[in-house]
Amino acid sequence: xxxxxxxxxxxxxxxxxxxxxxxxxxxxxxxxxxxxxxxxxxxxxxxxxxxxxxxxxxxxxxxxxxxxxxxxxxxxxxxxxxxxxxxxxxxxxxxxxxxxxxxxxxxxxxxxxxxxxxxxxxxxxxxxxxxxxxxxxxxxxxxxxxxxxxxxxxxxxxxxxxxxxxxxxxxxxxxxxxxxxxxxx
Amino acid sequence: xxxxxxxxxxxxxxxxxxxxxxxxxxxxxxxxxxxxxxxxxxxxxxxxxxxxxxxxxxxxxxxxxxxxxxxxxxxxxxxxxxxxxxxxxxxxxxxxxxxxxxxxxxxxxxxxxxxxxxxxxxxxxxxxxxxxxxxxxxxxxxxxxxxxxxxxxxxxxxxxxxxxxxxxxxxxxxxxxxxxxxxxxxxxxxxxxxxxxxxxxxxxxxxxxxxxxxxxxxxxxxxxxxxxxxxxxxxxxxxxxxxxxxxxxxxxxxxxxxxxxxxxxxxxxxxxxxxxxxxxxxxxxxxxxxxxxxxxxxxxxxxxxxxxxxxxxxxxxxxxxxxxxxxxxxxxxxxxxxxxxxxxxxxxxxxxxxxxxxxxxxxxxxxxxxxxxxxxxxxxxxxxxxxxxxxxxxxxxxxxxxxxxxxxxxxxxxxxxxxxxxxxxxxxxxxxxxxxxxxxxxxxxxxxxxxxxxxxxxxxxxxxxxxxxxxxxxxxxxxxxxxxxxxxxxxxxxxxxxxxxxxxxxxxxxxxxxxxxxxxxxxxxxxxxxxxxxxxxxxx
Numbered sequence: 144x145x146x147x148x149x150x151x152x153x154x155x156x157x158x159x160x161x162x163x164x165x166x167x168x169x170x171x172x173x174x175x176x177x178x179x180x181x182x183x184x185x186x187x188x189x190x191x192x193x194x195x196x197x198x199x200x201x202x203x204x205x206x207x208x209x210x211x212x213x214x215x216x217x218x219x220x221x222x223x224x225x226x227x228x229x230x231x232x233x234x235x236x237x238x239x240x241x242x243x244x245x246x247x248x249x250x251x252x253x254x255x256x257x258x259x260x261x262x263x264x265x266x267x268x269x270x271x272x273x274x275x276x277x278x279x280x281x282x283x284x285x286x287x288x289x290x291x292x293x294x295x296x297x298x299x300x301x302x303x304x305x306x307x308x309x310x311x312x313x314x315x316x317x318x319x320x321x322x323x324x325x326x327x328x
Numbered sequence: 329x330x331x332x333x334x335x336x337x338x339x340x341x342x343x344x345x346x347x348x349x350x351x352x353x354x355x356x357x358x359x360x361x362x363x364x365x366x367x368x369x370x371x372x373x374x375x376x377x378x379x380x381x382x383x384x385x386x387x388x389x390x391x392x393x394x395x396x397x398x399x400x401x402x403x404x405x406x407x408x409x410x411x412x413x414x415x416x417x418x419x420x421x422x423x424x425x426x427x428x429x430x431x432x433x434x435x436x437x438x439x440x441x442x443x444x445x446x447x448x449x450x451x452x453x454x455x456x457x458x459x460x461x462x463x464x465x466x467x468x469x470x471x472x473x474x475x476x477x478x479x480x481x482x483x484x485x486x487x488x489x490x491x492x493x494x495x496x497x498x499x500x501x502x503x504x505x506x507x508x509x510x511x512x513x514x515x516x517x518x519x520x521x522x523x524x525x526x527x528x529x530x531x532x533x534x535x536x537x538x539x540x541x542x543x544x545x546x547x548x549x550x551x552x553x554x555x556x557x558x559x560x561x562x563x564x565x566x567x568x569x570x571x572x573x574x575x576x577x578x579x580x581x582x583x584x585x586x587x588x589x590x591x592x593x594x595x596x597x598x599x600x601x602x603x604x605x606x607x608x609x610x611x612x613x614x615x616x617x618x619x620x621x622x623x624x625x626x627x628x629x630x631x632x633x634x635x636x637x638x639x640x641x642x643x644x645x646x647x648x649x650x651x652x653x654x655x656x657x658x659x660x661x662x663x664x665x666x667x668x669x670x671x672x673x674x675x676x677x678x679x680x681x682x683x684x685x686x687x688x689x690x691x692x693x694x695x696x697x698x699x700x701x702x703x704x705x706x707x708x709x710x711x712x713x714x715x716x717x718x719x720x721x722x723x724x725x726x727x728x729x730x731x732x733x734x735x736x737x738x739x740x741x742x743x744x745x746x747x748x749x750x751x752x753x754x755x756x757x758x759x760x761x762x763x764x765x766x767x768x769x770x771x772x773x774x775x776x777x778x779x780x781x782x783x784x785x786x787x788x789x790x791x792x793x794x795x796x797x798x799x800x801x802x803x804x805x806x807x808x809x810x811x812x813x814x815x816x817x818x819x820x821x822x823x824x825x826x827x828x829x830x831x832x833x834x835x836x837x838x839x840x841x842x843x844x845x846x847x848x849x850x851x852x853x854x855x856x857x858x859x860x861x862x863x864x865x866x867x868x
Binding site: 147178180181182223224225227228230231232233242245246249250252253254 | 465
């Protein structure tokens with residue numbers, strides 16, 4: 144996983160709960176790195192341990208912590224140079240979600256060795272979107288759930304995200320339904 | 329160009345420009361349309377400039393088909409890179425994509441990543457540029473972290489050096505403060521060895537030695553208090569307190585000095601709230617007040633000192649404020665910031681003239697903090713000062729106290745107070761044996777003396793049963809704590825109290841654990857010794 148993921152988690156905890164909370168989480172996770180280099184590859188295990196320790200420290204379940212982290216991930220990404228890239232991908236949730244896979248494909252091509260997830264967004268007749276998420280990494284469905292909500296917040300749009308298929312429950316991959324209640328969909 | 333061909337060109341090159349035989353723009357790609365929506369129908373060379381190779385006519389362009397060319401959009405800094413292709417119809421297609429030079433050029437185009445053809449590597453380049461930006465930001469973050477760490481380390485070093493300097497100054501001051509009375513004590517003791525001095529001088533010398541001894545003891549006690557507070561070992565002993573009673577006690581105590589200086593000392597209790605009992609430590613409140621009221625009296629040569637007590641209940645809490653107003657010499661503004669530091673007095677000559685250890689305010693400030701409060705000072709040289717001691721505490725729940733007269737405790741025990749008492753003094757120092765046994769005998773006690781722990785223990789054979797054992801702690805052989813333990817194991821149930829020069833709290837705990845009922849510090853005054861003997865003195 145790229146260091147930016149761990150750095151984003153660190154930023155979320157530090158901004159909301161203070162630097163001491165992060166030190167506690169890092170110690171509990173047994174992670175020695177005080178600083179994460181954003182474009183360096185770290186073992187996935189580091190991120191999983193940090194996410195688990197964060198959930199424990201905040202007194203929430205791991206899926207809940209991951210969902211909150213997914214929401215924050217978009218906040219974090221938007222204030223990085225990637226924010227301009229994201230906005231160039233689309234001016235609304237409806238424009239961005241179909242381009243999500245292209246964005247990740249570009250990154251994967253530009254940075255060989257980076258294991259990027261894949262997406263497929265399919266429009267429904269009622270105007271909602273089904274977002275299919277494919278990843279070599281297990282257990283990150285709640286993170287994507289939160290990220291989809293975060294994208295809605297980034298554009299100032301009201302979206303309702305629900306999970307239709309859950310890989311953790313045996314489905315081949317995660318599928319999310321993104322609805323836009325303000326247009327009656 | 330037919331529709332099928334145009335569709336293929338459109339898919340492969342969304343930024344393409346189709347130029348007619350006459351050099352006019354016939355069609356532009358959907359992504360290019362976002363950049364220049366009004367291009368169709370205008371001459372190509374009017375809207376574009378072929379910059380590399382530099383070509384100025386369509387014939388020249390036609391002659392350089394299939395070469396890599398760089399084309400600028402006139403009126404902008406935007407550039408396209410691509411190639412011209414000659415079609416059988418005579419038309420030309422400029423198949424191109426935006427040229428991305430650096431991070432600032434990427435997003436100056438009114439297009440986004442989806443406007444690039446999937447095969448177009450230019451968009452990947454845009455990603456790499458943004459990743460480079462991110463890495464630059466990251467580098468800046470890492471450098472800031474390092475600089476912050478360096479700053480923190482420098483600050484720590486500065487604080488450590490400052491603390492070291494303060495400690496050195498403190499030790500130098502302590503050394504000076506101790507040496508001054510010590511010099512007098514040793515000097516006058518030396519003079520006393522002269523047998524020819526007359527009795528009046530002798531009495532005078534002894535009085536000087538005693539006065540300097542008292543001063544030395546006050547300094548040592550203050551240093552111990554200060555070090556205990558700073559080490560966090562100062563215990564706050566909570567009980568019900570009626571602050572006005574403590575204030576009245578302090579005022580009464582200091583009134584003697586005020587009267588002797590010709591200064592008035594009064595106190596005012598504002599309203600009924602101060603009389604509501606609170607939970608706090610009366611001993612420490614008294615210590616703080618003795619210091620700040622004592623200072624006020626000490627440094628006031630004309631006029632008076634007024635102590636005002638007020639209190640504001642806040643639910644189950646009470647904020648108590650005691651302000652001490654004096655018409656004394658005041659404190660120079662440059663001294664105020666360090667007033668609560670050890671050994672800081674506005675004028676050293678005052679110390680000499682008025683006495684004091686120079687530690688009182690430092691201790692008081694720390695005690696005030698321990699009591700959940702603070703001390704503030706406002707002062708004007710030659711006009712006077714106001715010291716305000718304010719602290720918050722819980723309201724006790726006991727009934728409000730009525731104004732009461734607090735009797736001063738008797739300072740001296742009368743001769744004969746120990747009549748009939750049988751006391752064992754365990755003490756290895758001959759001088760201490762002599763003084764302590766003399767003082768107790770003069771008060772009527774029968775005193776046995778044991779010079780070490782073993783001989784003391786040996787006395788307890790089952791029949792030996794003094795009323796009190798006064799036990800020194802540090803002695804050769806077995807110490808006083810071990811001796812106490814052994815005496816207790818022999819079944820002695822009477823009082824044993826420790827009397828020691830070691831003022832450390834762990835000694836006290838060890839002594840109490842071994843079976844001592846009290847723990848007292850040397851040197852000890854006659855009154856305190858007799859109070860211990862009759863069981864009427866508060867232990868440490």
